[in-house]
Amino acid sequence: MIQSRLPRARVVSTGRFNPPRIVTNHELESLVDTNDEWIRTRTGIRERRIADKDVHAADMAAAAGRIAMERAGITAEGLDMILLSTATPDRLLPSTACDVQALLGARNAAAYDYATACSGFLYGLSMAEAHIASGQAETVLVCATEKMSSIVDWTDRTTCVLFGDGAGAAVVQKATDERGIMSTFMKSDGTLAELLWRPGGGSRIPLDIAVLDERSHYVKMAGPEVFKSAVRAMCEAAETAMARAGVTSDDIDLLVPHQANIRIIEATAKYARMPMEKVYVNVDRFGNMSSASIPVALDEACELGRIQPGSLVLMVAFGAGFTWAANVVRF
Ligand code: COA
16 A cells, blocks of 8 residues: 555654663662663663653653643633543553543543554554544544553663653644655454463453462563564654655665564664664663653754754654554654
8 A cells, every 4th residue: 555645744853751760770680680782782671761650651742742732722621632641650440541631631532542562652552543543633642651660570681771751742733734644554463462461461461469479560672583683663664655655775774663673673773774873772771761752852853963853763663562654753
């Protein structure tokens, strides 16, 4: 499916929130049997941010959303929709999106959560575009917020060193010229769910003493298998999104990939024929913030001037599900 066409929706502004507390690799050495050298060479991570106990996923999303709204020059009443990606909702019922709506005072908005893990921000952009194209909304706030520190097992060195907390947001509105979402690619494979999941604590295996004893309510990951799938999927996503937009890697000004592991980022960039100078990397400072990784990176890149009006940006993500996605966006 070639999607080359005038964009229907555009990213008007972005915002981010990262908790101030920095936890270095060295600090983790006192929690689990690990070391700074292992973490840096295997993942590229040097430190991550961890939210305080009383800072929740909704608070972080609202903080990022407020910045994005201010930059777009819109008030909370001007939001028609709040779409929120999270693997760490404040609670299972009601949605964290409704909490964010209440925090912002966005009384005219419809709000809902969705669960596509690390691909969440890109799925959100596609949903925002669809709501706008169908005439259901004019102004959509896409939030991605993750308090990963609340679901990682701090006794499991194979996972706890990888993740961090944070949130990003974007205001999406109707496109009025050639700027906007030029192509979208989304795909999933539910047959591989068990490679990256939280098996216990849902309705299938409700939280009980056995779940707590087995620690099965925490994230479990088969790292090397996920690594291979991530590289394969992100390469497919990048290639397809560029083909659908009718562009090549030479046309792309900046690649903003999901930030899980520097080696996955480098492999994706190499396959997409993008030199690392054209790749935004912040995994060293934040670790993997799941769906918040891409919007935080995007917001930093805008602030640093690495994305300018007119820049062509390729975003690529992969996460639990499995889910993967990519977008080409003209800013
Ligand atoms: N510190 C020190 N040693 C560790 C460690 C840690 N934090 N975590 C694992 N190890 C050990 C392992 O126990 C293993 O030891 P062994 O050889 O004695 O059994 C050894 O290091 C190698 O482990 P392995 O899992 O093969 O390492 P790896 O090179 O595959 O790196 C990951 C592990 C998790 C960093 C890597 O697989 C990865 O990044 N996977 C994808 C993660 C991801 O992207 N997840 C999210 C997708 S959105």
